[in-house]
Amino acid sequence: MGRIVLESVTKKFGNTEVIPPLDLTIEEGEFVVFVGPSGCGKSTLLRLIAGLEDVSSGVIKIDDNDATDLAPAKRGLAMVFQSYALYPHMSVRKNITFPLRMAGLSKAEQDERVTKAAEVLNLSDYLDRRPGQLSGGQRQRVAIGRAIVREPSAFLFDEPLSNLDAALRVGMRLEISELHKRLETTMIYVTHDQVEAMTMADKIVVLRAGNIEQVGSPLELYHSPRNTFVAGFIGSPKMNLIDGEEAAKYGAHTIGIRPEHISVSGSEGPWSGKVVVSEHLGSDTFFHIHGTGLADTITVRVDGEVNFKYGDRVYLTPRDDVIHKFDAEGLRIG
Amino acid sequence: MATQHSRSVARFMLAPAVILLLGWMLVPLTATLIFSFKKYLPLRGGDLGWVGFDNYVRFVSSSAFWPSVMATLTIIGSVLVITIILGIVLALLLDQPMWGQGIVRILVIAPFFVMPTVSALVWKNMFMDPINGILAHLWKFFGAAPVEWLTQASMQSIVMIVSWQWLPFATLILLTSVQSLDREQLEAAEMDGAPWISRFWHLILPHLARAITIVLLIQTIFLLSVFAEIFVTTGGAFGTKTLTYLIFQRVLESQNIGLGSAGGVYAIILANIVAIFLMRAVGKNLDS
Amino acid sequence: MARAVTTQRKTLNTLIAWSIGFVIFFPILWTILTSFKTEAQAINDPPLFLFFDWTLENYAVVQERSNYMRFLWNSIFLAGGSTLLGIIIAVPAAWSMAFVPSNRTKDILMWMLSTKMLPAVGVLYPIYIGFVKLGLLDSRLGLMIILMLINLPIIIWMLYTYFKEIPGEILEAARMDGASLKDEILYVLTPMAIPGIASTVLLNVILAWNEAFWTLNLTAAKAAPLTAFIASYSSPEGLFFAKLSAASTMAIAPILILGWFSQKQLVRGLTFGAVK
The missing domain is CATH 1.10.3720.10 (MetI-like)
Structure with a gap:
């Protein structure tokens, strides 16, 4: 249950093609994250799978059945929205049982499922409150509760954490991951935050302008990005991309080197520049370095104890074995 | 939201309203158009055949036509100006801290609930009556000769009655808008040393633009068809005959359907001219 | 944000607002008062404000007619x-x-x-x-x-x-x-x-x-x-002010009461949902 296949799916709004022909297979039980900058079509893709938008052409199969023209409710999918989309006039209990009520389940069955879901999500004490009386994190849990009681074949999450503050976001991220481990149900998760993608996904789909740039596990994407876009998008701080002479030395149009793969010294190294900003996170320190003649800024990530001040001249040494090479089209070489 | 299915459902759900309004507009309109090209006197021979544009020519050449158009526009224009200006003043006043704001608001809304026939009757008899009216007593109290309102100052009187009815509406809409003003913005302007008048002109008034548009639109719609106030008070005499009233007289009092229908077509044209101006302004203002 | 307003200022606001409110409401108030007068008192010179013999007679007559x-x-x-x-x-x-x-x-x-x-x-x-x-x-x-x-x-x-x-x-x-x-x-x-x-x-x-x-x-x-x-009541016989007032009061009372009781919703309604 929960295998979703997209075959040459396209979507046009008027004359604008938002999704050019796209093929994608999501295996049963996988946690798949669609990630990309805003406007890349990731939410549209999710809504196509949900059935909230029609595909312009192509086929969507859910568990080997053609679901292209099925109404959203008939697809057996549950969705958690960015704004939570809770029914403000219903209690938490009513919110969670709404899909069951619509499916015509018996009262006893409804009660049983809502009790179970509430336990899993720590909502037992809030069942008789209205959404308006809950905190952001609790509302998010209610939205998830409403999704899990349906026992869908897949969950769809549309940027579910973007309305939460940073601390809560980390907590909810873990909760959703745990939930996935426990339920073993397919989950499709849309986000613009590559950290969420890296930490949660079994498989990441990187999108840009409706095109799939790369599909792979978080580490695959990290270690061998298929092009400069993916290279720049995945990883924090961002990979340093260097064009020109220095790249030519490596036989490439562009080379990429991750901040954590550069070492810093006060005395020697092939590259040099001045520290403009140093960010101390405790465990790590990020230096932003100008004036290297390679790129506007080179970012370096080193151990927390290393200390240089604003204006210090530093020397950088990249690790040659982890340099990424790209050709003039931005595609990976080798 | 927009799947093929939901779009066709939407069309289906919109259909009854559209069909009803289309019918409501087209059927009588067509009939009026047909009548307007006929000599049609129900009490004196009925349908006397086609007469081309005769009715149109006669209606316009009647000495009452242009004055009636002017009267219509005068009433609409004056009432709009009065209610919007007073409405803004009242809204700003009611927004100030005071005791019993709720009660004052109730008092101010009240005229909106009064049916036009009642307000016209009450004003005509109990206020504007030159002998027993309150206004006559008031004038006498100050040693002035009572005014025969509905004959000597008929247009002003009607404008006053109608303004009284619509002031609550304007005030409330504008008050709601004033209350949503960004206080911090106003305070920032005060910190910047902007005097009250420029704060009003550059911050408050632009903020009220949308509300003023709504007042303009809604009031014009209702003012175009002001009827009972004139019917009850002057009966169209003393220069208060609006286009609506003139047509009413042609149709019901002289039972000349053809002529009245031609007038109806003119009224529709006038309404459309006003509507086009309004819709332009409103459409722009409501987009946000 | 809220700033302290002097009591003096507030009193002045209150006074002005109540006066204006009273003037706007006066025609309705006067109609209601007149409906409880006798016809003679209704056209008394000077007008009687509160000190008259309150009577329900007009309502009975209107209902009968x-x-x-x-x-x-x-x-x-x-x-x-x-x-x-x-x-x-x-x-x-x-x-x-x-x-x-x-x-x-x-x-x-x-x-x-x-x-x-x-x-x-x-x-x-x-x-x-x-x-x-x-x-x-x-x-x-x-x-x-x-x-x-x-x-x-x-x-x-x-x-x-x-x-x-x-x-x-x-x-x-x-x-x-x-x-x-x-x-x-x-x-x-x-x-x-x-x-x-x-x-x-x-x-x-x-x-x-x-x-x-x-x-x-x-x-x-x-x-x-x-x-x-x-x-x-717009015909000449309607010139009996007290009866006209009683009839007017009866015509507007239901909607006036409804309007006052539901003031909050109504204000929202009056703005046609278009002004916030």
């Missing part, structure tokens, strides 16, 4: 019926335009509103003839339909603006949860829009209650509402 209850019932039936009918037709239409907008939505909305500008008098005769032919003249049903039609654009517009405030995601959630369109409108949209619908209903009841063109021209005795009841 014209059957108030029948007019009242017609008004309630017409205002309530036309509003209810209008809401039933307008909710689906407003749903369509608010949640499945197309390029033409704005034009349709504006066109609907423009039908309100159609001068009633221009189409009075055809409607009159049509009513005679259909046997609808002086019938509550016919008048109810007309009142519904003239207020329909306003109802649709108001509901549209209220519906627009409801996030589309909630309706999509309902759709994902397996709600049919009927369920979606009945269990999700309508309950969420209750305040807006209440305001719409209130405002349209008032508009229908006070409508004085069609109600005067299309009714005789049977279906006549309170507008016609009061119009019968």
Whole structure:
């Protein structure tokens, strides 16, 4: 249950093609994250799978059945929205049982499922409150509760954490991951935050302008990005991309080197520049370095104890074995 | 939201309203158009055949036509100006801290609930009556000769009655808008040393633009068809005959359907001219 | 943000506002007071304000002369019926335009509103003839339909603006949860829009209650509402101020009371949902 296949799916709004022909297979039980900058079509893709938008052409199969023209409710999918989309006039209990009520389940069955879901999500004490009386994190849990009681074949999450503050976001991220481990149900998760993608996904789909740039596990994407876009998008701080002479030395149009793969010294190294900003996170320190003649800024990530001040001249040494090479089209070489 | 299915459902759900309004507009309109090209006197021979544009020519050449158009526009224009200006003043006043704001608001809304026939009757008899009216007593109290309102100052009187009815509406809409003003913005302007008048002109008034548009639109719609106030008070005499009233007289009092229908077509044209101006302004203002 | 206001300033505001409120309300107050006077006291010079012999005589006379209850019932039936009918037709239409907008939505909305500008008098005769032919003249049903039609654009517009405030995601959630369109409108949209619908209903009841063109021209005795009841006092004999006042008070009291009790919703309604 929960295998979703997209075959040459396209979507046009008027004359604008938002999704050019796209093929994608999501295996049963996988946690798949669609990630990309805003406007890349990731939410549209999710809504196509949900059935909230029609595909312009192509086929969507859910568990080997053609679901292209099925109404959203008939697809057996549950969705958690960015704004939570809770029914403000219903209690938490009513919110969670709404899909069951619509499916015509018996009262006893409804009660049983809502009790179970509430336990899993720590909502037992809030069942008789209205959404308006809950905190952001609790509302998010209610939205998830409403999704899990349906026992869908897949969950769809549309940027579910973007309305939460940073601390809560980390907590909810873990909760959703745990939930996935426990339920073993397919989950499709849309986000613009590559950290969420890296930490949660079994498989990441990187999108840009409706095109799939790369599909792979978080580490695959990290270690061998298929092009400069993916290279720049995945990883924090961002990979340093260097064009020109220095790249030519490596036989490439562009080379990429991750901040954590550069070492810093006060005395020697092939590259040099001045520290403009140093960010101390405790465990790590990020230096932003100008004036290297390679790129506007080179970012370096080193151990927390290393200390240089604003204006210090530093020397950088990249690790040659982890340099990424790209050709003039931005595609990976080798 | 927009799947093929939901779009066709939407069309289906919109259909009854559209069909009803289309019918409501087209059927009588067509009939009026047909009548307007006929000599049609129900009490004196009925349908006397086609007469081309005769009715149109006669209606316009009647000495009452242009004055009636002017009267219509005068009433609409004056009432709009009065209610919007007073409405803004009242809204700003009611927004100030005071005791019993709720009660004052109730008092101010009240005229909106009064049916036009009642307000016209009450004003005509109990206020504007030159002998027993309150206004006559008031004038006498100050040693002035009572005014025969509905004959000597008929247009002003009607404008006053109608303004009284619509002031609550304007005030409330504008008050709601004033209350949503960004206080911090106003305070920032005060910190910047902007005097009250420029704060009003550059911050408050632009903020009220949308509300003023709504007042303009809604009031014009209702003012175009002001009827009972004139019917009850002057009966169209003393220069208060609006286009609506003139047509009413042609149709019901002289039972000349053809002529009245031609007038109806003119009224529709006038309404459309006003509507086009309004819709332009409103459409722009409501987009946000 | 809130700044301390001197008591003096507040007192001044209060004084000015109450005076203006009193002046605006005065015609209604005076009508109500006069309705309790005798005819002689009603035209006393100088006018009597509070110190007169309060009497209910005028109300008894008015009730005797014209059957108030029948007019009242017609008004309630017409205002309530036309509003209810209008809401039933307008909710689906407003749903369509608010949640499945197309390029033409704005034009349709504006066109609907423009039908309100159609001068009633221009189409009075055809409607009159049509009513005679259909046997609808002086019938509550016919008048109810007309009142519904003239207020329909306003109802649709108001509901549209209220519906627009409801996030589309909630309706999509309902759709994902397996709600049919009927369920979606009945269990999700309508309950969420209750305040807006209440305001719409209130405002349209008032508009229908006070409508004085069609109600005067299309009714005789049977279906006549309170507008016609009061119009019968516009003849010279209506110059009996006290009786006129009693009749006026009786005509406006129900809607005045309704309006005051539901002030909050009404204020919302009055702004047509378009001003926040």
